[in-house]
Amino acid sequence: MKVKMNFGEKYSEVYDLIYHDKDYERECDFLEEVFSKFGNSVSSILDLGCGSGGHDAILSRRGYEIVGVDRSAHMIKKAREKVKNHCVFIEHDLRDFRINKRFDAVISMFAVASYQTENEDIMSFFKTSFEHLKQGGIFVFDFWFGPAVLKERPQVKVKEVNHGKTKVIRITNPKIDILNNTVEVNFKVLIIRENIVEEFQETHNMRFFFPKDLTFMLRNVGFSDVKFFPFLSLSREPNDSDWNAFCISTKT
Numbered sequence: 001m002k003v004k005m006n007f008g009e010k011y012s013e014v015y016d017l018i019y020h021d022k023d024y025e026r027e028c029d030f031l032e033e034v035f036s037k038f039g040n041s042v043s044s045i046l047d048l049g050c051g052s053g054g055h056d057a058i059l060s061r062r063g064y065e066i067v068g069v070d071r072s073a074h075m076i077k078k079a080r081e082k083v084k085n086h087c088v089f090i091e092h093d094l095r096d097f098r099i100n101k102r103f104d105a106v107i108s109m110f111a112v113a114s115y116q117t118e119n120e121d122i123m124s125f126f127k128t129s130f131e132h133l134k135q136g137g138i139f140v141f142d143f144w145f146g147p148a149v150l151k152e153r154p155q156v157k158v159k160e161v162n163h164g165k166t167k168v169i170r171i172t173n174p175k176i177d178i179l180n181n182t183v184e185v186n187f188k189v190l191i192i193r194e195n196i197v198e199e200f201q202e203t204h205n206m207r208f209f210f211p212k213d214l215t216f217m218l219r220n221v222g223f224s225d226v227k228f229f230p231f232l233s234l235s236r237e238p239n240d241s242d243w244n245a246f247c248i249s250t251k252t
């Protein structure tokens with residue numbers, strides 16, 4: 001059995017099915033709340049790690065002009081099939097992506113930041129974001145929140161999804177490395193169609209972060225006014241019950 005890394009063809013094929021219950025509309029509502037409170041008349045967005053374009057499909061319908069970037073050719077293909085208007089999708093590594101355009105906002109959703117497991121990776125990711133923002137532009141991303149990950153350690157999980165004659169079973173087996181603040185997330189996926197079973201594996205390496213470290217890195221790149229919130233909330237700071245957190249910072 002061949003192990004594939006980070007959104008290979010097979011995982012990309014079933015990605016939208018596995019996450020069919022993800023509330024993209026609510027997340028886009030939250031992004032617009034962030035734009036309204038912290039942004040400066042946001043109309044153009046750079047989406048780093050856009051995946052299959054779930055957020056971009058909704059935001060483009062709401063009138064935003066979007067450039068989506070992802071290093072997975074398979075995910076970019078799905079995004080282009082899904083979103084036809086007001087979006088340009090580019091296959092590229094977000095760490096060294098550069099185009100001659102500046103945006104009102106840079107977003108990076110679904111823990112793309114946590115895929116940047118080395119300091120060099122996350123700093124390059126932040127530099128890409130900073131260099132593509134207009135003055136006064138905002139950078140919004142979510143990430144695995146360290147205090148919660150350490151308190152509620154990753155557990156083995158099984159998710160089963162049925163769609164017509166297709167059943168997908170994903171078994172998640174995580175291994176935490178507390179010295180390096182990382183989690184090796186091992187996926188075993190079964191696709192069952194008409195009693196024929198296809199099986200494959202992927203490994204996603206994730207990093208959990210702490211606010212003090214992220215603030216230092218962001219300010220080192222040039223960002224200011226760094227704020228942290230729980231995922232999909234602006235009412236308080238994150239605590240050790242919030243596995244996912246949001247960071248909002250400004251280019252001034």
